[in-house]
Amino acid sequence: MENSCTGCDSLGESQIRIGRTHEVRGVVDRAALDALIDTYEHKVGPRNGARVIARAWVDPAFKQRLLTDATAAISELGYSGHQGEHMVVVENTPKLHNLVVCTLCSCYPWPVLGLPPVWYKSAPYRSRAVIDPRGVLCEFGLELPEDVEVRVWDSTAELRYLVLPERPTGSEELSEEALAALVTRDAMIGVAKIAPPGEGSRA
Amino acid sequence: MNGVHDMGGMHDMRPVQYEENEPVFHEQWESRAFALMRAMRAWRKWTGDAFRHQRELIPPAEYLRMSYYEQWIAGLVELLVKTGLVTRAEVESGEPTPNSPKAIPPLTADNLAPLIAHGTPASRDVPVVPRFKVGQRVRPRNMHPVGHTRLPRYVRAKLGKIERDHGVFVFPDTNAHFLGEKPQHVYSVRFAARELWGEQAARHDAVYLDLWDDYLEPA
Numbered sequence: 001m002e003n004s005c006t007g008c009d010s011l012g013e014s015q016i017r018i019g020r021t022h023e024v025r026g027v028v029d030r031a032a033l034d035a036l037i038d039t040y041e042h043k044v045g046p047r048n049g050a051r052v053i054a055r056a057w058v059d060p061a062f063k064q065r066l067l068t069d070a071t072a073a074i075s076e077l078g079y080s081g082h083q084g085e086h087m088v089v090v091e092n093t094p095k096l097h098n099l100v101v102c103t104l105c106s107c108y109p110w111p112v113l114g115l116p117p118v119w120y121k122s123a124p125y126r127s128r129a130v131i132d133p134r135g136v137l138c139e140f141g142l143e144l145p146e147d148v149e150v151r152v153w154d155s156t157a158e159l160r161y162l163v164l165p166e167r168p169t170g171s172e173e174l175s176e177e178a179l180a181a182l183v184t185r186d187a188m189i190g191v192a193k194i195a196p197p198g199e200g201s202r203a
Numbered sequence: 204m205n206g207v208h209d210m211g212g213m214h215d216m217r218p219v220q221y222e223e224n225e226p227v228f229h230e231q232w233e234s235r236a237f238a239l240m241r242a243m244r245a246w247r248k249w250t251g252d253a254f255r256h257q258r259e260l261i262p263p264a265e266y267l268r269m270s271y272y273e274q275w276i277a278g279l280v281e282l283l284v285k286t287g288l289v290t291r292a293e294v295e296s297g298e299p300t301p302n303s304p305k306a307i308p309p310l311t312a313d314n315l316a317p318l319i320a321h322g323t324p325a326s327r328d329v330p331v332v333p334r335f336k337v338g339q340r341v342r343p344r345n346m347h348p349v350g351h352t353r354l355p356r357y358v359r360a361k362l363g364k365i366e367r368d369h370g371v372f373v374f375p376d377t378n379a380h381f382l383g384e385k386p387q388h389v390y391s392v393r394f395a396a397r398e399l400w401g402e403q404a405a406r407h408d409a410v411y412l413d414l415w416d417d418y419l420e421p422a
Binding site: 022025026027028029031032033034035036037039040041045080081082083084085086103104105106114115117118119121122123124125126127128129130131133134136139140146147149150151152153154155156157158159202203 | 324
């Protein structure tokens with residue numbers, strides 16, 4: 001497992017030591033640490049991105065702004081800031097599938113997706129997404145026909161990418177809120193499509 | 204640097220391990236590591252680029268063995284000591300040096316929300332002439348700097364095409380080493396999958412990277 005580690009206990013202790021020293025020295029404020037954790041555990045996450053996608057599906061003018069200047073369009077919904085200062089949205093179509101990775105590290109659009117899952121930061125995904133995107137997608141259960149172009153966005157600079165997935169069939173009657181509930185984190189990274197209403201999909 | 208962190212195209216890293224309903228943090232110490240790092244950055248003693256490079260300096264075997272937040276802790280300790288925010292003795296003992304001055308933390312629960320909402324833009328509103336135009340064919344230099352770079356090995360010396368000019372950004376290769384921002388244009392560059400990986404790649408597939416002006420040469 002990527003996340004298991006033999007040194008966790010000692011590392012946990014070492015960061016507690018660092019934390020204690022810092023609080024005593026006034027280098028960090030304990031309440032600020034708690035607020036940071038609360039922000040990323042409870043306030044910022046893929047539900048934000050899902051609202052952006054749903055808005056784009058129901059509002060063609062918003063979608064146009066989103067594809068032209070994603071940072072500004074996303075901030076219309078109140079999402080902005082750290083690791084989302086420079087956003088790009090790429091649109092999936094029946095003939096084009098977009099996939100996002102950061103081969104060098106873990107770059108990810110925090111304001112709309114939250115912090116990245118472990119697999120996104122892991123060696124298997126980072127190494128293979130660029131050389132074998134179709135193989136990686138197969139492992140996620142998504143097999144794409146040969147005539148669909150796969151575009152991999154290796155976000156190694158300061159731009160952060162969000163995939164605008166295809167609106168699923170059978171969702172024509174749904175409200176914006178119900179559409180947002182269909183949108184998954186994985187679809188906004190590009191490792192999944194969005195299942196039609198009632199069929200369900202993971203993450 | 205040609206480190207193990209530059210993973211694009213490597214083989215044998217095993218299948219992707221997916222976790223259903225994954226929590227944001229798996230252990231409390233991970234959330235503390237994350238928060239400590241963010242809070243320390245508010246001192247502006249180092250740049251995000253410097254933090255990335257510090258993690259790249261973890262020896263390859265250790266880098267691969269460590270979990271993500273273990274890498275953060277390792278990088279953070281080095282930067283704390285290097286910039287004098289705490290001493291190594293303080294890190295090891297967990298006790299402040301006697302009579303050390305008490306600082307006032309720059310990040311508090313009150314100013315956190317606006318700081319997060321504003322972020323730390325890496326773009327710069329300065330007039331810099333772009334060396335390349337949209338549509339132009341380019342080739343990333345065949346360069347192998349020992350310091351920090353955002354030019355992955357797998358695209359060096361490969362033929363690409365400029366698709367978009369993102370504007371002017373701080374240059375991580377100098378900024379990570381406290382050598383200045385050297386702002387310059389960043390372009391979205393398209394590489395055909397077959398240019399990068401040969402016949403094994405699908406004919407129409409492509410990989411896009413955002414690359415700084417200094418990385419590129421006309422092709």
